[in-house]
Amino acid sequence: MNADHSYRRxxxxxxxxxxxxxxxxxxxxxxxxxxxxGPDSTFHISAYWxxxxxxxxxxxxxxxxxDLIWGYAGxxxxxxxxxxxxxxxxxxxxxxxxxxxxGQYRQPMPDFMVFLDWKEFPWQWFNTDSFLWCxxxxxxxxxxxxxxxxxxxxxxxxxxxxxxxxxxxLTFAAMLLFFRNATGFGGNNGFTDFRRILDIPIATPxxxxxxxxxxxxxxIGTLLLARWLVTSKFGRVLAAIRDAETRxxxxxxxxxxxxxxxxxxxxxxxxxxGALYVPQVGIINPxxxxxxxxxxxxxxxxxxxxxxxxxxxxxxGLVNGAKSFFTQAFPEYWLFFLGLLFILVTLFLxxxxxxxxxxxxxxx
Amino acid sequence: MSSVAMHPAAREGTTISDLGRVATEGLxxxxxxxxxxxxxxVSFDGFRALxxxxxxxxxxxxxxxxxxxxxxxxxxxDVITGKTRPDAGTAFFGQTxxxxxLSEAQIAHAGxxxxxxxxxxxxxxxxFENLELSMKADKRVRRTLFAKLSSEERDRIGEMLQLxxxxxxxxxxxxxxxxxxxxxxEIGMLLMQEPRLLLLDEPVAGMSDEETERTAELFVSLAGKxxxxxxxxxxxxxxxxxxxxxxxxxxxxxxxxPMDLVQNDPRVIEVYLGR
Numbered sequence: 001m002n003a004d005h006s007y008r009r010x011x012x013x014x015x016x017x018x019x020x021x022x023x024x025x026x027x028x029x030x031x032x033x034x035x036x037x038g039p040d041s042t043f044h045i046s047a048y049w050x051x052x053x054x055x056x057x058x059x060x061x062x063x064x065x066x067d068l069i070w071g072y073a074g075x076x077x078x079x080x081x082x083x084x085x086x087x088x089x090x091x092x093x094x095x096x097x098x099x100x101x102x103g104q105y106r107q108p109m110p111d112f113m114v115f116l117d118w119k120e121f122p123w124q125w126f127n128t129d130s131f132l133w134c135x136x137x138x139x140x141x142x143x144x145x146x147x148x149x150x151x152x153x154x155x156x157x158x159x160x161x162x163x164x165x166x167x168x169x170l171t172f173a174a175m176l177l178f179f180r181n182a183t184g185f186g187g188n189n190g191f192t193d194f195r196r197i198l199d200i201p202i203a204t205p206x207x208x209x210x211x212x213x214x215x216x217x218x219x220i221g222t223l224l225l226a227r228w229l230v231t232s233k234f235g236r237v238l239a240a241i242r243d244a245e246t247r248x249x250x251x252x253x254x255x256x257x258x259x260x261x262x263x264x265x266x267x268x269x270x271x272x273x274g275a276l277y278v279p280q281v282g283i284i285n286p287x288x289x290x291x292x293x294x295x296x297x298x299x300x301x302x303x304x305x306x307x308x309x310x311x312x313x314x315x316x317g318l319v320n321g322a323k324s325f326f327t328q329a330f331p332e333y334w335l336f337f338l339g340l341l342f343i344l345v346t347l348f349l350x351x352x353x354x355x356x357x358x359x360x361x362x363x364x
Numbered sequence: 365m366s367s368v369a370m371h372p373a374a375r376e377g378t379t380i381s382d383l384g385r386v387a388t389e390g391l392x393x394x395x396x397x398x399x400x401x402x403x404x405x406v407s408f409d410g411f412r413a414l415x416x417x418x419x420x421x422x423x424x425x426x427x428x429x430x431x432x433x434x435x436x437x438x439x440x441x442d443v444i445t446g447k448t449r450p451d452a453g454t455a456f457f458g459q460t461x462x463x464x465x466l467s468e469a470q471i472a473h474a475g476x477x478x479x480x481x482x483x484x485x486x487x488x489x490x491x492f493e494n495l496e497l498s499m500k501a502d503k504r505v506r507r508t509l510f511a512k513l514s515s516e517e518r519d520r521i522g523e524m525l526q527l528x529x530x531x532x533x534x535x536x537x538x539x540x541x542x543x544x545x546x547x548x549x550e551i552g553m554l555l556m557q558e559p560r561l562l563l564l565d566e567p568v569a570g571m572s573d574e575e576t577e578r579t580a581e582l583f584v585s586l587a588g589k590x591x592x593x594x595x596x597x598x599x600x601x602x603x604x605x606x607x608x609x610x611x612x613x614x615x616x617x618x619x620x621x622p623m624d625l626v627q628n629d630p631r632v633i634e635v636y637l638g639r
Contacts, residue, residue: 229509232508232509232510232511233496233497233509234505234508234509234511236489236493237497237508239486239488239489240486240489240497243486243488243489244484244485244486244487246447246480246484247480247484247485247486248497249469249472250445250468250472250477250478251472251497251498251503251553251557252469252472252473252500252503252557253503253508254470254503257505258505258508
């Protein structure tokens with residue numbers, strides 16, 4: 001564990017170097033080898049890889065958000081997929097409005113509304129043709145929900161496994177709600193068939209690359225923000241709450257506000273990740289709110305290493321990389337593999353993959 | 365009107381160490397009493413942990429509280445620090461602060477520090493960080509996010525490290541300290557809060573004789589500046605530091621007075637010392 005003073009800085013030379021190398025790959029390597037180098041070249045990076053890495057970077061943002069509350073504040077949420085999905089739905093509404101009359105029914109309303117024979121937009125869709133309005137919803141909807149839920153849960157001092165179960169129930173309830181057609185978000189089909197974003201066609205390589213780069217920048221920004229938080233005195237209070245909350249209260253800190261702040265921030269980060277995810281993947285539906293999805297987020301963080309931030313992002317990459325390989329090669333075995341991975345990491349790598357790497361360093 | 369207008373202005377110029385005074389400003393010690401408990405009763409599932417307990421502690425006093433297991437010593441501390449709400453009775457800090465209405469954090473801010481029976485420190489933080497986190501400061505989220513240690517604050521932590529003799533372990537992980545050192549660290553953390561009243565639950569449990577000796581000296585030196593309430597089983601320790609002793613039994617005060625008087629009280633001998 002850190003016994004020197006270096007943890008008070010954001011990153012050391014090594015950390016910044018790795019981050020710069022990552023930035024170079026995202027902002028230079030991918031654009032050049034995807035757009036400038038033609039598909040005939042062996043060095044060409046195909047759209048498949050751009051979309052896959054873009055998707056994984058969204059998950060990495062979620063993993064960092066999860067690590068903030070689980071790794072540092074000791075609060076295990078099994079409902080973070082909800083905040084991710086809400087951000088995705090909020091931005092998805094804008095993308096649906098951008099389709100205009102180009103849907104299958106050639107009507108100004110989204111296809112699912114035409115299908116349901118709705119004549120006008122329900123109240124939830126107010127002003128959703130505005131990009132800025134929807135961008136605001138991406139932040140505000142998960143943020144307000146998390147704040148209100150967190151306020152009552154933390155004020156009642158709901159802790160540990162009880163808190164986890166309630167968050168799981170919350171996302172499950174939301175999933176059932178979104179499955180209903182009457183909720184107004186396309187029922188079990190959700191949103192898809194997006195055409196444009198900011199009036200620019202969405203399926204072109206250039207738009208794809210722009211979304212990819214924005215996601216990369218958001219990921220780096222999220223990592224630095226989270227790192228700044230945990231190296232501040234606030235971060236030390238947070239870790240103290242995780243280890244001995246009563247003592248923190250008797251020191252004069254109102255732990256409710258500390259937990260509420262980091263919990264809400266975490267939810268907002270998930271919402272932003274969801275909003276970046278939807279235009280790249282091209283679909284959002286209620287299955288994103290399924291309890292299994294939220295549990296998977298916890299597994300990413302556990303695999304990468306709790307309380308390390310960068311490890312959480314790495315874990316999201318490793319597990320999702322393995323997932324895209326497994327679901328193609330042996331689709332029926334993926335869940336077994338995921339379960340096995342979780343058991344093995346819990347038993348043998350309590351500090352995750354990153355813990356393994358830093359342990360190697362100490363011995364060397 | 366003018367006082368209302370002046371208040372924010374007065375706050376503007378405060379430094380972090382001044383904020384401590386802001387917090388204890390409301391402590392009214394006009395009658396020389398720092399803590400009043402009157403008629404406190406607490407029941408858990410029909411068991412009366414405290415039964416019409418009344419107790420008062422003078423400003424600057426060092427009071428020892430003894431009593432057999434289950435006498436209500438820890439529950440009494442829980443009531444004072446806001447962890448447990450009494451079913452009946454009043455608890456006042458100074459003349460004006462009603463402890464039964466405040467949260468744990470507010471009570472800590474008002475100037476009551478508590479040491480637990482089992483040393484409760486931040487095991488995964490360094491010794492330095494333990495003292496940093498407990499130091500008197502504005503402990504709201506926004507201030508804590510941007511908090512930077514001033515050199516004056518560093519010096520205060522340094523002085524505390526000397527006092528609790530942990531200056532060789534400044535950057536050690538606190539969980540690696542010996543039991544006695546953890547006890548001292550927790551006492552140091554309390555003192556960093558600059559409390560007016562210290563509640564110490566079995567502070568010398570697990571300490572070596574030498575450490576116990578030094579703790580006794582420390583407590584005696586703290587009395588006067590602070591008020592102390594020490595709950596202890598170690599009779600040798602109690603008789604070394606005690607001026608006035610309160611004996612609790614079955615949730616109420618059985619006897620109170622100087623140690624030798626209490627020791628010779630036949631009721632006390634019967635329930636406690638005699639055994």
